[in-house]
Amino acid sequence: MGKYILKRALLAVGIILCISLITFIILDIIPGDVVSAMLGEFASKDAIETAREQLGLNVPLPMQYLNWLGGILKGDFGTSYFQHKPVLDLIANSFQYTLIMALAAYVVAIIFGLLTGIIAAVYHGRKIDRIVMALSVFGISAPSFWVAIILQIYIGLRLGLFPVSGVKSPIWWVLPSLSLGLRYAASISRVTRTSMLEVMNQDYIRTAYAKGLKPWRIIFQHVFRNALVPIVTILGNDFGSLLTGSMITENVFNIPGIGKMLIDAINRRDIPVVQGGVIYVAGICVLVYFLVDLLYAVIDPNIRLRKAAD
Amino acid sequence: MKNKSSSFYHESFRIFRKNKTAMISLAILIFLIAVALLAPWICRYDPDAQVLKDRLLFPSAAHWFGTDEFGRDILTRCIYGCRISLSVGIVSQLIATVIGYSMGVCAGYFGGRTDDVISFLIQLFSSIPFLLFAMALMCALGSGLVNLYVSLGLLTWASTARLIRGTVLQIKNQEYIQACRADGGSSLRIIMKHLLPNCIPMLIIAITLGIPNAILSEASLSYLGLGVPAPTASWGSMIAGSQTFIRTNTYYSLFPGLCIIITVMAFNMLGDGLRDALDPKMHSNGGSL
Numbered sequence: 031m032g033k034y035i036l037k038r039a040l041l042a043v044g045i046i047l048c049i050s051l052i053t054f055i056i057l058d059i060i061p062g063d064v065v066s067a068m069l070g071e072f073a074s075k076d077a078i079e080t081a082r083e084q085l086g087l088n089v090p091l092p093m094q095y096l097n098w099l100g101g102i103l104k105g106d107f108g109t110s111y112f113q114h115k116p117v118l119d120l121i122a123n124s125f126q127y128t129l130i131m132a133l134a135a136y137v138v139a140i141i142f143g144l145l146t147g148i149i150a151a152v153y154h155g156r157k158i159d160r161i162v163m164a165l166s167v168f169g170i171s172a173p174s175f176w177v178a179i180i181l182q183i184y185i186g187l188r189l190g191l192f193p194v195s196g197v198k199s200p201i202w203w204v205l206p207s208l209s210l211g212l213r214y215a216a217s218i219s220r221v222t223r224t225s226m227l228e229v230m231n232q233d234y235i236r237t238a239y240a241k242g243l244k245p246w247r248i249i250f251q252h253v254f255r256n257a258l259v260p261i262v263t264i265l266g267n268d269f270g271s272l273l274t275g276s277m278i279t280e281n282v283f284n285i286p287g288i289g290k291m292l293i294d295a296i297n298r299r300d301i302p303v304v305q306g307g308v309i310y311v312a313g314i315c316v317l318v319y320f321l322v323d324l325l326y327a328v329i330d331p332n333i334r335l336r337k338a339a340d
Numbered sequence: 341m342k343n344k345s346s347s348f349y350h351e352s353f354r355i356f357r358k359n360k361t362a363m364i365s366l367a368i369l370i371f372l373i374a375v376a377l378l379a380p381w382i383c384r385y386d387p388d389a390q391v392l393k394d395r396l397l398f399p400s401a402a403h404w405f406g407t408d409e410f411g412r413d414i415l416t417r418c419i420y421g422c423r424i425s426l427s428v429g430i431v432s433q434l435i436a437t438v439i440g441y442s443m444g445v446c447a448g449y450f451g452g453r454t455d456d457v458i459s460f461l462i463q464l465f466s467s468i469p470f471l472l473f474a475m476a477l478m479c480a481l482g483s484g485l486v487n488l489y490v491s492l493g494l495l496t497w498a499s500t501a502r503l504i505r506g507t508v509l510q511i512k513n514q515e516y517i518q519a520c521r522a523d524g525g526s527s528l529r530i531i532m533k534h535l536l537p538n539c540i541p542m543l544i545i546a547i548t549l550g551i552p553n554a555i556l557s558e559a560s561l562s563y564l565g566l567g568v569p570a571p572t573a574s575w576g577s578m579i580a581g582s583q584t585f586i587r588t589n590t591y592y593s594l595f596p597g598l599c600i601i602i603t604v605m606a607f608n609m610l611g612d613g614l615r616d617a618l619d620p621k622m623h624s625n626g627g628s629l
Contacts, residue, residue, distance in 0.1 A: 041460075041463065044460070045463060045464050045467050048464050049464070049467075049468060052468075052473075053476065056473075056476050056477055056480045057476060057479070057480055167605055167608060167609065168601065168605065170608065171552065171556075171600075171601045171604035171605040171608055172597070172600070172601050172604075173556050173559050173560060173563075173576075173579075173597070173600055175560065175563050175579065176559075176579055176593070176596075176597035176600065176601075179579065179582070179583060179586060179593045179597070180593065180594070180597065182586055183586050183590050183593065187586065187587060270467075270469045270470075271469065271470070271471065273469065274469045274470070274471040274472045275471070277471075277472070278471070278560050278563065278564065281563075281564060282583070292475065293475075293564055293565075296475065296479040296566070297565070304476065304479065308472055308473070308476050311469060311472055312468060312469055312472065312473075315467065315468075315469045316467050319467050
C-alpha cells in the first residue's frame with residue numbers, strides 16, 4: 031500500500047511539472063508584446079528595456095521558466111501586469127468563490143444524482159425509470175451556462191424567487207449551484223443506475239432476497255455499497271470539470287471567482303495572472319485525482335490487494 | 341476474414357435499425373447536416389447584415405425566431421451557427437481520433453519504453469482540466485475556426501488512445517497477427533491491415549460520443565468570447581449576446597440553447613445506439629440488455 035501511494039504521488043508530481051511546462055509554453059506563444067501594451071505605444075526604448083528587465087523577460091526562455099517555477103514553489107506566482115498585485119493574492123481572493131460554487135454544485139449533483147439513479151435502478155424498466163433517463167440525457171446535453179440563463183429568466187425573474195446576479199448571502203448561491211450541479215447530477219444518475227443494475231444481477235443479491243432480507247436493506251447495504259466504485263470514479267473525475275464548469279457559470283452570475291479573473295486576464299493579456307490561475311486550478315485537479323485514486327484503494331479491496339501484490 | 345467482418349457489420353446494422361431512438365437521432369442529424377450545408381440557399385436573410393430598424397423583434401412570420409439587438413434574423417444565425425458547431429465537432433474529433441489511434445496503437449503494439457512514454461502522456465492529458473486548457477490555448481492562438489479544431493482535437497485524444505491501447509494489447513498476440521509477423525509482414529502493415537479493422541467499431545463510437553462534448557466545449561468557449569470571432573454566428577456567442585436582454589426578450593436566449601441541446605442529444609443517443617450495435621459482446625444475446 032505504501033509503495034502504491036508513493037508511485038501515485040510521484041506520477042502526480044510528474045504530471046504537475048509537465049502541466050506547468052505546457053502552461054508556460056502555451057502562454058508564451060501569445061501574439062503581441064506585453065510590455066509595449068502595458069506602457070502604451072509612445073514609450074521610449076529605454077523604458078521598454080527597463081520594464082522587460084523588471085519583469086524578468088530579458089533572460090532566455092528556459093531560464094524564465096525555471097525562475098517562474100522556482101517562484102511558484104516558494105509561493106510567489108508573479109505580479110499582475112495591470113493590477114500590480116501578487117497573483118497569488120488575486121487567486122486566493124477569487125478561488126474561494128469558485129470553490130464554494132463547485133462544492134455547492136457538487137452537493138446538488140450528489141443528492142439529485144444518487145437519488146434519481148437509485149430510484150431508476152430500483153424501478154428498472156418502469157415509467158419512472160424512463161422519465162429519469164430521458165431527463166438525464168437532456169441534462170448532460172444542455173450547456174450549464176444556458177441552463178443558468180434559463181433559470182435566471184424563469185425562476186429568478188418571472189417567479190422572483192432567487193437573486194440572479196452577484197453573491198451577497200447563501201441564497202444568492204442557489205441558482206448558480208443548481209445550474210452547474212444539475213448537469214453533473216445527470217451523469218451521476220446514469221452511472222449510479224448502470225452500476226446498481228449490474229450488481230442487482232449478481233447471485234449474492236438473489237441470495238439476499240432468498241434469505242428474506244428487507245428490500246431497502248438489500249438495496250442500501252448490498253447493492254449500493256458494491257456499486258460504489260464506478261460512482262466514486264465519476265465523482266472524482268467530475269471534480270475537475272466542476273471547477274472549470276464553475277468558472278464559466280461564474281461569468282453568467284457575475285460571481286468574482288477564478289473564472290471571471292481568468293477571462294478578464296485573458297482579455298487584457300495579463301499573462302502572469304493567466305499562467306498562475308491555470309497552474310493553480312490544474313494543480314488542484316491533479317491533487318483531487320490523486321486523492322480519488324487513494325480513496326479507490328480504500329473502498330475496493332480488489333484494487334488494494336492487487337496493488338499490494340505488485 | 342472478409343466474410344466474418346462483413347457479417348459482423350451486417351448484424352450490427354440489423355441491431356441498429358431496430359433501435360428506435362438511435363434511428364430518430366440519425367434522422368435528426370442528417371436533417372441538421374443538410375440544413376447546415378444548404379444554409380445559403382435556405383435562409384432568406386444574411387446572417388451578419390445589420391438591419392437596425394428591426395432590432396429585437398418578437399418571433400413572427402417574417403422572423404420565426406425573432407431578431408437580435410442588431411436586427412439580425414435569429415433563425416438564420418442559428419442555422420449558420422449549426423455549421424460552426426457541426427464542423428468543430430466533426431473536424432476536432434477526427435483530429436483527436438487520428439492522434440488517439442496512432443498513440444494507442446504504438447503504445448499497445450510496440451510496448452516497452454514507447455508504451456511507458458505514451459501511457460504517461462495519456463495520464464497527463466486525461467488529468468489536464470480540459471476546458472481550462474482549451475481556454476488557455478484559444479487565448480494563445482487567438483479566436484478562429486481552425487484554432488478551435490486544433491485545440492479541441494489536441495486536448496481530447498487521450499480517452500481514444502487508452503481504449504485502442506487496451507484493445508491492441510488484447511489482440512496483438514492472436515495467431516493471425518503472429519502468422520503475419522512470421523511471414524515477414526512489416527509493423528506498418530500489421531497496424532493498418534490487421535489492427536485497424538479491429539479498432540474501427542470502437543473508433544466510430546469514440547468519434548460519435550466525442551462530437552457532442554466538442555460541440556458543448558465550442559459553445560462554452562464562444563460564450564466566453566474565445567471561440568469564433570464576431571460577427572460570425574455561433575450558438576455560444578449568441579447566448580452570450582442574449583444575456584443583456586433576458587428581462588425583455590426571453591426567446592432570444594431560448595433558441596440557440598435548444599439548438600445545442602437537440603444536436604448534442606442526437607449525437608449522444610446515436611453514440612449509445614452505435615455502442616449497442618457495434619459491441620460484439622451484445623451480439624451473442626441478440627443485442628438486448
